[in-house]
Amino acid sequence: MVAIVGVGFCGFNSTTPDLSWKEIVYEAAIKAYSDAGINPRRDVDSFVTCEEDFWEGVAISDEFVPDQLGAVVKPTCTVCSDFLYGLATAYMQIKSGLAEIVVLEAHSKASDLKTLGNAIRHAMDPIWLRPISRAHPYYLAALEMQIYMCERGLCEEDVARVVVKNKNNALLNPSAPYAANVKLEDVMRSPKVFDPLKKMEIAQTSDGAVILVVASDEVARKLTDTPIWIKGIGWWTETNSYDTASFSALYAYKAAKMAYKMAGIANPVKEVDFAEVDDRFAFKELQHIEALQFANKFEVARLLRDGYFDRDGVIPVNVSGGSLGVGNLLECTGGQKTLEVILQLRGEAGKRQIDAEVGVAQVWRYLPTFSGAVAVLGV
Amino acid sequence: MAVGKRKIECPLYAEGTAVSEEDIKTRKVTHYEDHPDIRYSWTAGQAISRFLNGLKEGKILGVKCDGCKRIMVPPRMFCELCYKPIDGWVELKDTGTILTYSISYIDPDARPLPKPIVVALIQIDGASQNMAIMHLIGEIEPEKVYVGMRVKAVWKPENEREGSVTDIKYWKPLEG
Amino acid sequence: MEVEVIKGLKFQKKQDVAIVGAGMTSFKRRLNETGRELNYYAVRQALEEAGLTIDDVEIVVLGSAPDAFDGVHMKEEYLSDGAGGFDRPYMRYFVGGGTAVFAPIAGYFHVASGLADVCLVVCEEKMSSCHPHPQSAFKYIWDFFLDRPLKPNLIWIFALEMRRYMHVNNVKHEDIALVSVKNKANALDHPCSHVAEKITVEDVLNSEPMALPVRRLDVSPPSDGAAALVMVAAHKARHLTDEPVWVTGVGWSLDTTWWTNRDLYYPRYAAESAKMAYKMAHITDPRKQIDVVEPYDPFDYKELHHLEGLGFAKKGEAPILTKEGVTQRDGDLPVCPSGGLLGVGNPISAAMGVKACEIYWQLSYRAGKRQVAKEVSTGLCQAWGDLMQISTVMIMSNKR
Numbered sequence: 001m002v003a004i005v006g007v008g009f010c011g012f013n014s015t016t017p018d019l020s021w022k023e024i025v026y027e028a029a030i031k032a033y034s035d036a037g038i039n040p041r042r043d044v045d046s047f048v049t050c051e052e053d054f055w056e057g058v059a060i061s062d063e064f065v066p067d068q069l070g071a072v073v074k075p076t077c078t079v080c081s082d083f084l085y086g087l088a089t090a091y092m093q094i095k096s097g098l099a100e101i102v103v104l105e106a107h108s109k110a111s112d113l114k115t116l117g118n119a120i121r122h123a124m125d126p127i128w129l130r131p132i133s134r135a136h137p138y139y140l141a142a143l144e145m146q147i148y149m150c151e152r153g154l155c156e157e158d159v160a161r162v163v164v165k166n167k168n169n170a171l172l173n174p175s176a177p178y179a180a181n182v183k184l185e186d187v188m189r190s191p192k193v194f195d196p197l198k199k200m201e202i203a204q205t206s207d208g209a210v211i212l213v214v215a216s217d218e219v220a221r222k223l224t225d226t227p228i229w230i231k232g233i234g235w236w237t238e239t240n241s242y243d244t245a246s247f248s249a250l251y252a253y254k255a256a257k258m259a260y261k262m263a264g265i266a267n268p269v270k271e272v273d274f275a276e277v278d279d280r281f282a283f284k285e286l287q288h289i290e291a292l293q294f295a296n297k298f299e300v301a302r303l304l305r306d307g308y309f310d311r312d313g314v315i316p317v318n319v320s321g322g323s324l325g326v327g328n329l330l331e332c333t334g335g336q337k338t339l340e341v342i343l344q345l346r347g348e349a350g351k352r353q354i355d356a357e358v359g360v361a362q363v364w365r366y367l368p369t370f371s372g373a374v375a376v377l378g379v
Numbered sequence: 380m381a382v383g384k385r386k387i388e389c390p391l392y393a394e395g396t397a398v399s400e401e402d403i404k405t406r407k408v409t410h411y412e413d414h415p416d417i418r419y420s421w422t423a424g425q426a427i428s429r430f431l432n433g434l435k436e437g438k439i440l441g442v443k444c445d446g447c448k449r450i451m452v453p454p455r456m457f458c459e460l461c462y463k464p465i466d467g468w469v470e471l472k473d474t475g476t477i478l479t480y481s482i483s484y485i486d487p488d489a490r491p492l493p494k495p496i497v498v499a500l501i502q503i504d505g506a507s508q509n510m511a512i513m514h515l516i517g518e519i520e521p522e523k524v525y526v527g528m529r530v531k532a533v534w535k536p537e538n539e540r541e542g543s544v545t546d547i548k549y550w551k552p553l554e555g
Numbered sequence: 556m557e558v559e560v561i562k563g564l565k566f567q568k569k570q571d572v573a574i575v576g577a578g579m580t581s582f583k584r585r586l587n588e589t590g591r592e593l594n595y596y597a598v599r600q601a602l603e604e605a606g607l608t609i610d611d612v613e614i615v616v617l618g619s620a621p622d623a624f625d626g627v628h629m630k631e632e633y634l635s636d637g638a639g640g641f642d643r644p645y646m647r648y649f650v651g652g653g654t655a656v657f658a659p660i661a662g663y664f665h666v667a668s669g670l671a672d673v674c675l676v677v678c679e680e681k682m683s684s685c686h687p688h689p690q691s692a693f694k695y696i697w698d699f700f701l702d703r704p705l706k707p708n709l710i711w712i713f714a715l716e717m718r719r720y721m722h723v724n725n726v727k728h729e730d731i732a733l734v735s736v737k738n739k740a741n742a743l744d745h746p747c748s749h750v751a752e753k754i755t756v757e758d759v760l761n762s763e764p765m766a767l768p769v770r771r772l773d774v775s776p777p778s779d780g781a782a783a784l785v786m787v788a789a790h791k792a793r794h795l796t797d798e799p800v801w802v803t804g805v806g807w808s809l810d811t812t813w814w815t816n817r818d819l820y821y822p823r824y825a826a827e828s829a830k831m832a833y834k835m836a837h838i839t840d841p842r843k844q845i846d847v848v849e850p851y852d853p854f855d856y857k858e859l860h861h862l863e864g865l866g867f868a869k870k871g872e873a874p875i876l877t878k879e880g881v882t883q884r885d886g887d888l889p890v891c892p893s894g895g896l897l898g899v900g901n902p903i904s905a906a907m908g909v910k911a912c913e914i915y916w917q918l919s920y921r922a923g924k925r926q927v928a929k930e931v932s933t934g935l936c937q938a939w940g941d942l943m944q945i946s947t948v949m950i951m952s953n954k955r
Binding site for chain 3: 425482484490
């Protein structure tokens with residue numbers, strides 16, 4: 001088994017004009033190392049970072065990684081993906097005997113990126129998709145939302161309720177810049193910027209960093225009395241194009257299947273206590289709840305309405321406030337999800353603490369992709 | 380299924396259709412052009428901000444670490460070797476020694492430059508061994524530059540400085 | 556200050572890892588195929604050699620360098636179909652040029668960890684999409700505040716490093732040029748090569764100056780291309796072949812971002828990465844125990860630099876090996892028998908085709924005309940990248 005023995009984060013803020021991203025990472029790293037009780041220059045065998053060039057504005061973002069992590073002249077690599085993919089990498093490096101302690105980093109300095117829409121557009125197929133329109137690529141999410149709502153017979157309120165739940169959950173999270181005491185009417189009044197997608201249903205970007213210290217079984221038991229075990233991890237790519245996608249988050253379903261299999265979970269509803277899922281567009285949360293098998297596809301909306309996924313519900317989803325409350329952290333989104341699961345399992349979640357032993361973190365690779373990862377963590 | 384026959388020569392075959400620059404220009408090859416507009420405004424952070432502001436005042440600032448006893452430039456908020464915050468700021472001299480140099484004939488897009496330029500790593504006086512910055516060398520024939528040459532910064536006039544590394548126009552040989 | 560030693564590794568891997576198939580496309584300045592299509596070609600060839608179909612593949616690793624070349628953000632997603640990434644776990648690693656060997660290292664830990672038994676490793680680079688020149692993409696690798704305002708060209712840093720290497724070790728350009736002569740000649744036997752030719756030291760020294768001391772023929776040309784490897788667990792390898800090539804050691808190391816603060820004459824990152832790999836492969840004397848080497852050679856001096864970092868020669872003595880013909884294909888320590896990047900072409904991460912794939916072919920005696928003269932059992936491939944920061948090393952053996 002592989003365990004998480006230390007965690008540190010910095011943020012999350014809508015903007016961070018006083019610190020460079022390196023300084024944000026340094027702050028988070030210091031916290032993680034003191035939490036784990038290790039010296040990075042002496043104890044860590046391998047470092048893994050998760051980032052994408054165009055989010056950073058650097059053609060080889062790997063170059064700027066080592067110093068702030070204490071990783072100079074150490075095995076260090078970059079995963080071009082979300083934090084959870086990095087967690088999978090750390091897991092594999094430990095399982096293959098290459099390392100005993102791995103440090104995992106992801107950050108977002110989205111406030112440095114002035115043209116988010118154009119960056120996303122740059123991820124679209126250059127020949128098929130890009131020439132079609134110069135519109136802000138959020139329209140891709142609207143397309144998917146439209147299909148999804150039709151197939152499931154959802155009304156606008158069903159999706160809007162996700163925003164209400166998450167933004168209110170975020171009120172108890174001191175590091176959630178987009179927390180708000182919103183009601184259903186407020187969301188319904190929000191303008192449809194990409195019909196049927198409403199403005200409030202889109203997570204805004206924020207800055208921050210999350211660092212984990214991951215260790216092998218033996219080392220973890222030496223370092224801490226409260227290791228958080230990585231019970232299962234899965235990642236999956238469904239397709240890369242809009243003409244072959246299922247529009248029902250098959251990637252998350254398959255990734256979850258892989259993670260559940262590893263964790264020996266046969267019945268997620270019974271065996272998982274809570275989840276942090278990707279909700280960077282409100283409807284995505286419904287899709288992902290379905291994919292994680294917490295509800296069947298025609299029940300999700302009803303269960304949400306009945307409070308099944310509330311903080312005091314049967315399977316609380318996005319107690320942290322999710323990305324709608326904390327913000328879209330780009331490749332660190334999975335980091336925020338994992339962080340919340342860890343804090344909850346350790347009993348360090350403050351006012352929003354719930355009683356739980358097994359939690360799931362799930363993330364999607366954002367527009368315009370159909371890939372994602374799932375981690376099952378437990379005490 | 381069995382592979383590993385000694386006679387097979389690998390790679391099995393070379394695939395791929397070579398096209399030339401000319402084929403693109405004459406549109407013999409179907410292609411689509413895109414000029415992405417992706418803009419950033421990077422925050423310099425505490426250390427580099429102070430360094431750039433120092434340049435504006437005509438000073439080269441470094442930092443010191445009491446752990447490894449290094450005086451470092453470019454400055455940073457933490458020592459990457461000792462992994463702890465730095466222990467203070469020091470003003471360095473605007474003279475230095477060339478550690479290595481290159482005579483460049485091309486611009487960033489690999490197009491020829493009208494006149495070759497000399498770029499060098501300059502170890503700044505007052506900083507520790509090998510603490511260098513990359514900058515340009517001027518007021519000398521490119522062939523006459525050598526490793527170990529002593530150089531001095533040539534600053535822009537004060538009113539033209541804007542807090543950038545280009546506030547130093549270039550470095551020139553230090554006579555004597 | 557002394558760099559700290561990598562802590563003792565345990566090496567309790569779940570299962571041994573073997574390579575059973577490899578493939579690569581042509582490396583050319585500009586190919587008509589898209590990155591996806593190049594991936595498809597390379598994957599098809601690797602699977603064909605391994606005797607597998609795409610349905611046998613459980614997990615896929617992609618290695619690809621800057622998104623700026625292809626002009627696609629998150630290009631792993633864009634490239635996923637050609638790489639065989641659809642409907643399976645698929646992840647991309649990227650450590651600059653070091654990706655060429657880091658991708659197989661990632662393939663190694665995917666399999667060694669027991670998460671998968673059959674892993675497909677794909678590397679792709681489509682540099683020609685970037686205009687006006689692939690080097691334009693390298694404008695964006697520099698530090699925002701310290702380097703970019705000087706309008707640097709990529710070649711600068713290498714020219715600076717080359718000059719430092721020549722100065723400290725008192726090496727002459729003509730000694731370095733021998734590497735380019737050797738590799739370009741070796742590449743004449745490589746069917747995928749881009750710039751194979753018979754040249755002389757004078758040709759190199761008189762070629763067009765780019766950023767002196769770097770001249771046109773000191774540099775490997777930017778190329779399009781793709782390469783693929785099939786890595787499997789021991790029990791699968793037994794079914795597939797009698798002669799698998801085993802991965803016996805991996806190592807990687809990333810040096811500080813402050814490249815102007817390092818003494819550039821010696822690649823300590825290469826030494827550290829080799830140390831990790833040697834320890835794992837139980838190698839104490841690389842010069843005696845390793846039979847064939849494919850170090851990363853995007854510039855001719857880099858081959859020498861890396862040979863020294865990897866411990867095949869003392870500091871400053873690699874040029875002597877070259878001069879004495881030791882590194883020729885029929886020498887005692889063949890180096891870059893494929894023709895390397897200088898001869899075959901340099902599609903950054905897809906250089907895996909002439910690094911990891913070549914060592915695999917050499918050790919399974921299937922390199923054809925490129926096969927080295929001596930008997931081989933252990934080989935090493937290495938790649939390097941970022942701001943002259945990272946080195947990735949993999950050691951293979953045809954004996955378990």
